[in-house]
Amino acid sequence: MHTYDEDLALWMDAQIQLLLEHRFAELDVDNLVAELDGMKKQYEHELDSRLTVLIMHLLKCQYQKDYPQNKWRSTLIEQRYRLSRLLKTSPSTRKLVPKYATECYPIARRRAAEETGLGEDVFPHSLPYSIEQLMDQAFMP
Numbered sequence: 001m002h003t004y005d006e007d008l009a010l011w012m013d014a015q016i017q018l019l020l021e022h023r024f025a026e027l028d029v030d031n032l033v034a035e036l037d038g039m040k041k042q043y044e045h046e047l048d049s050r051l052t053v054l055i056m057h058l059l060k061c062q063y064q065k066d067y068p069q070n071k072w073r074s075t076l077i078e079q080r081y082r083l084s085r086l087l088k089t090s091p092s093t094r095k096l097v098p099k100y101a102t103e104c105y106p107i108a109r110r111r112a113a114e115e116t117g118l119g120e121d122v123f124p125h126s127l128p129y130s131i132e133q134l135m136d137q138a139f140m141p
Contacts, residue, residue, distance in 0.1 A: 004031040043090050048100050050086070054079040054134060055101065055108035056115070059123055062141035064116045073140070080137055098131055 002010035011028070012035075018026050057072045057079070087094050105127040113120040133139045 004028060043086065043093055044096065044100075046086055047083070047093055047096060048104050050079050050083050051097070051101050051134070052104040052108045052111070054083065055105060055127070055129070056112045058129060058134075058141055059109065059112040060116055062128075063112070063118060063122055076140070077137065080135065083135065097134075101129075101131065101134060102127055 002014055004011045011031070015027060015032060018024070054076065057075045061072045061076070087097075109120060109123045112118075112123060129139075129141070
C-alpha cells in the first residue's frame, strides 16, 4: 500500500478502497483527518477570496465614476455565481458569509483604492453592503 508521503493520489485511492470495503482498522486516520480539515479550510479560503473580489468590484463600480460600470459586471456575475455554487455545495458555510464579508472588507477596500488610484478615505470605513445585496445578482451600487 502506498503511504501518504509517497504518492498522495494513490494513498487517497487506497483510503477510498478501504472505506468501500469497510476495512476501517486499516485506515490512515491521522492523515485522513488532516486532509478533511484541509478541505474544510479550502472552502473557507475560497469563500473569503470570492467575497473579497466581489466587494472590491462593488466598491469600484460605486466610486470609480470615470470608469464604465459595465466593465465590472462580468466579474460581479462570476463571483456571485461561484459563491452560490460554493454555498450550494456546502450550505453550512452560509453562516460564515457575514463574518467573512466584514473581515475581508479592509483588504477589499485597500485593493479597490490601489486599483482605482483613489484614496482609501474615499471608500466607507465599514462594509456598506448588506449580505442580501452581496448575493443579489441584480444589485449594482
